Amino acid sequence: MSDETLRLIEQTADDLFAAESGAARAALAKGEWPEGAWQAFAATGLAQAALPEDAGGAGLAAGLAVLRAAGRHAAPLPVAETMMATLLCHAAGMEAPPGPLALSTTAAGEDGDGSTVRRVPWARFASAVAVVGPEGTLTLRTPADVVEGANLAGEPRDDMALSGPPAAAGTLPPDTDGTLLMALARAAQLRGAMEQALAMTVRYASEREQFGRPLARFQAIQHHLAEIAGEAAASGAAVDAAAEARTPFAFAAAKARASQAAGTIARLAHQVHGAIGYTAEHDLHHWTKRLWAWRDECGNEAHWWRVLGTDAGQGGGAALWPMLVAAGTAGTDAAAAAGEGARP
Amino acid sequence: MTGFDFPPPVMPPGVEALRAEVRAFLAQSQAEEGWRPDSDFGSDWSASFSRALGARGWIGMTWPAAYGGHERSALERYVVIEELLAAGAPVYAHWVADRQSGPLLLRFGSEAQRRAILPRIAAGGCYFAIGMSEPDSGSDLASVRTRAVRSGDGWRIDGTKVWTSNAHRSHYMIALCRTGPAGESRHEGLSQFLIDLEGDGVEVNPIVNLAGKHDFNECVFDGVTIPADRLIGREGDGWRQVTGELALERSGPERILSTFHLLAALVEAAGPAPEPRLAEAIGRLVAEFYALRAMSLAVAGRLEAGALPDVEAAIVKDMGTRFEAEVAETLRRAVPLEPVAGDRDGAGGNAPSLASALGASVLGLPSFTLRGGTNEILRSIIARGLGVR
Ligand SMILES: Cc1cc2nc3c(=O)[nH]c(=O)nc-3n(C[C@H](O)[C@H](O)[C@H](O)COP(=O)(O)OP(=O)(O)OC[C@H]3O[C@@H](n4cnc5c(N)ncnc54)[C@H](O)[C@@H]3O)c2cc1C
Numbered sequence: 001m002s003d004e005t006l007r008l009i010e011q012t013a014d015d016l017f018a019a020e021s022g023a024a025r026a027a028l029a030k031g032e033w034p035e036g037a038w039q040a041f042a043a044t045g046l047a048q049a050a051l052p053e054d055a056g057g058a059g060l061a062a063g064l065a066v067l068r069a070a071g072r073h074a075a076p077l078p079v080a081e082t083m084m085a086t087l088l089c090h091a092a093g094m095e096a097p098p099g100p101l102a103l104s105t106t107a108a109g110e111d112g113d114g115s116t117v118r119r120v121p122w123a124r125f126a127s128a129v130a131v132v133g134p135e136g137t138l139t140l141r142t143p144a145d146v147v148e149g150a151n152l153a154g155e156p157r158d159d160m161a162l163s164g165p166p167a168a169a170g171t172l173p174p175d176t177d178g179t180l181l182m183a184l185a186r187a188a189q190l191r192g193a194m195e196q197a198l199a200m201t202v203r204y205a206s207e208r209e210q211f212g213r214p215l216a217r218f219q220a221i222q223h224h225l226a227e228i229a230g231e232a233a234a235s236g237a238a239v240d241a242a243a244e245a246r247t248p249f250a251f252a253a254a255k256a257r258a259s260q261a262a263g264t265i266a267r268l269a270h271q272v273h274g275a276i277g278y279t280a281e282h283d284l285h286h287w288t289k290r291l292w293a294w295r296d297e298c299g300n301e302a303h304w305w306r307v308l309g310t311d312a313g314q315g316g317g318a319a320l321w322p323m324l325v326a327a328g329t330a331g332t333d334a335a336a337a338a339g340e341g342a343r344p
Numbered sequence: 345m346t347g348f349d350f351p352p353p354v355m356p357p358g359v360e361a362l363r364a365e366v367r368a369f370l371a372q373s374q375a376e377e378g379w380r381p382d383s384d385f386g387s388d389w390s391a392s393f394s395r396a397l398g399a400r401g402w403i404g405m406t407w408p409a410a411y412g413g414h415e416r417s418a419l420e421r422y423v424v425i426e427e428l429l430a431a432g433a434p435v436y437a438h439w440v441a442d443r444q445s446g447p448l449l450l451r452f453g454s455e456a457q458r459r460a461i462l463p464r465i466a467a468g469g470c471y472f473a474i475g476m477s478e479p480d481s482g483s484d485l486a487s488v489r490t491r492a493v494r495s496g497d498g499w500r501i502d503g504t505k506v507w508t509s510n511a512h513r514s515h516y517m518i519a520l521c522r523t524g525p526a527g528e529s530r531h532e533g534l535s536q537f538l539i540d541l542e543g544d545g546v547e548v549n550p551i552v553n554l555a556g557k558h559d560f561n562e563c564v565f566d567g568v569t570i571p572a573d574r575l576i577g578r579e580g581d582g583w584r585q586v587t588g589e590l591a592l593e594r595s596g597p598e599r600i601l602s603t604f605h606l607l608a609a610l611v612e613a614a615g616p617a618p619e620p621r622l623a624e625a626i627g628r629l630v631a632e633f634y635a636l637r638a639m640s641l642a643v644a645g646r647l648e649a650g651a652l653p654d655v656e657a658a659i660v661k662d663m664g665t666r667f668e669a670e671v672a673e674t675l676r677r678a679v680p681l682e683p684v685a686g687d688r689d690g691a692g693g694n695a696p697s698l699a700s701a702l703g704a705s706v707l708g709l710p711s712f713t714l715r716g717g718t719n720e721i722l723r724s725i726i727a728r729g730l731g732v733r
Binding site for chain 1: 633733
């Protein structure tokens with residue numbers, strides 16, 4: 001896919017989410033499903049963006065670009081879940097149901113005890129819930145017995161019983177890891193939210209004056225801005241590199257890095273905004289709450305650090321460098337584990 | 345968009361074969377020469393190693409063949425130098441010449457300067473020192489006072505440069521001097537000169553660093569006269585030239601890899617089944633390194649595309665040097681170990697113990713966030729890149 005197509009997709013997503021997200025957030029805050037925003041999104045076909053080109057999509061990088069835009073505008077829709085559930089269905093050779101989809105994956109603590117799945121994003125509003133189970137099973141279920149919950153940003157995170165037979169069941173190819181895919185998707189959203197937090201903070205620091213000059217003239221503030229920019233850039237670079245390398249290591253590193261950056265960025269963005277940023281009325285919290293929520297979803301940084309730290313030691317110290325280079329390079333053995341095309 | 349993207353560059357074909365070639369060379373060189381791996385580019389000086397690299401075509405890689413170069417891409421060069429650093433090879437002798445002095449001469453030097461010097465650098469036999477800092481001019485580089493005035497057919501230089509790494513064992517220095525009024529911007533009236541450290545009569549006085557090593561020097565110019573053809577580029581263009589030089593000085597993988605040998609040692613010490621807290625600490629470093637390497641590669645991609653990614657390079661150097669320190673700190677905490685200076689723990693020779701490797705890094709760390717521009721200055725550059733000043 002050309003850079004031009006990629007830019008076009010990201011622009012389409014950016015325009016859409018910019019137009020729809022504000023009103024949709026207000027609806028969700030009242031407990032309503034933002035149907036209008038969802039319909040507008042569904043009409044673009046962007047939910048299929050992450051599919052391989054021969055399956056009517058534009059590839060993983062395009063999907064991540066859409067998610068970045070969704071994060072940038074704090075779009076209160078199951079964009080990531082629908083997109084990744086669609087991708088997993090394709091990988092398992094199953095038909096993805098129409099409508100908003102929820103997705104339950106198995107990173108630390110989310111898979112419940114086998115009879116329930118916990119904190120499933122958007123389950124109550126979904127037409128179907130895709131459940132990644134042990135040993136690579138993928139089942140589709142109609143949401144039932146939902147116990148409603150929410151993350152810090154007020155996005156639905158529901159518990160659901162796994163009662164009765166699923167509506168459909170399949171098996172994911174061994175090289176397709178739904179948990180890692182969803183972690184990467186969340187990292188892409190985090191990256192978008194970071195971008196917006198940075199932009200808002202730079203703008204505020206340039207407009208707000210104290211001691212007769214804009215805050216941005218104070219070096220302490222400039223260094224906060226530089227730190228936010230650096231953390232956001234590192235998260236973005238890790239996500240971009242993962243889309244390119246497609247190795248399990250790279251997916252895990254992207255979520256670990258973005259989750260780590262999220263807390264630093266939220267803290268500094270609020271510090272620079274002062275009291276006004278601590279109000280419900282100011283918009284900043286829409287992004288910082290997502291940073292705080294998303295960093296812990298799909299495995300937080302400590303979870304993925306443990307995975308990476310254990311992986312890193314498998315070959316001993318001398319093997320570390322070749323392993324890191326291979327994990328960051330497309331077309332290596334490790335890449336097969338994350339697969340090509342349909343296989344994330 | 346506010347902020348900075350670091351898109352992965354498209355790597356040139358054949359780059360993995362090149363990487364394999366470098367690895368094979370390094371394994372053999374290490375076995376034969378017995379150098380002790382240290383990923384800090386400034387750790388070990390070996391003219392013979394530099395010559396061997398030159399013979400392989402791995403110095404001046406991107407320069408035109410007419411000047412002894414090899415017309416490879418910046419990304420191929422990146423792969424070679426990251427392999428050298430990761431293996432901890434003794435690259436110091438030719439490092440500055442290959443990284444910044446040669447490219448500066450290629451871009452701004454006269455044809456005669458290029459022909460006389462670039463092939464010698466590429467062969468691994470000609471070394472350079474950086475003549476920027478002075479006793480009263482550190483971060484505020486534009487305030488340099490070393491003055492060059494026209495005298496007869498050439499120039500007469502008076503002043504003092506300081507912290508000049510390797511002046512005592514290099515052939516040339518590129519010195520930034522004041523040649524005219526600073527002007528409103530403070531950036532006018534600066535020029536760069538090629539100084540022959542062996543023949544021009546510069547007084548080079550050693551300064552021993554806190555680790556007991558003699559790397560940097562004080563260089564006194566007391567009426568040093570040089571011919572006119574030693575001016576590099578145009579008179580008065582020194583600021584623009586030195587800014588480009590600094591972008592090269594700051595943008596490479598040596599700003600993220602200085603303690604990589606310690607990270608490998610930490611992984612080795614932890615073994616295949618580290619307890620969760622240790623796995624977490626290692627994973628944190630590894631994830632950070634993964635992101636930094638992606639960023640560093642992206643900077644190389646921008647350089648290859650002809651851009652001057654100075655803000656992006658500042659981000660990588662600021663974060664990279666802090667990461668380098670974090671590696672040593674994590675190792676120290678994870679593997680209870682008292683760092684020692686030099687080889688005094690008795691290991692010596694080709695197999696320094698972890699304690700002496702750690703000791704070298706603990707004593708080296710303060711310099712990582714200073715050399716090539718301090719992290720505070722880098723952060724101000726990043727803020728300017730965000731449109732804030
Ligand atoms: C190992 C080593 C090798 C070196 N090799 C060379 C060499 O080969 N050639 C060469 O020319 N130079 C060399 N240097 C010098 C190096 O470039 C300077 O140390 C560096 O630019 C800082 O200058 P300074 O040491 O005078 O510190 P100063 O500029 O005096 O700074 C001291 C402290 O104040 C801070 N500071 C200064 N200005 C500001 C500001 N505007 N805002 C906020 N904080 C500020 C700095 O960040 C730093 O923390 C070397 C230094 C080291 C440590």
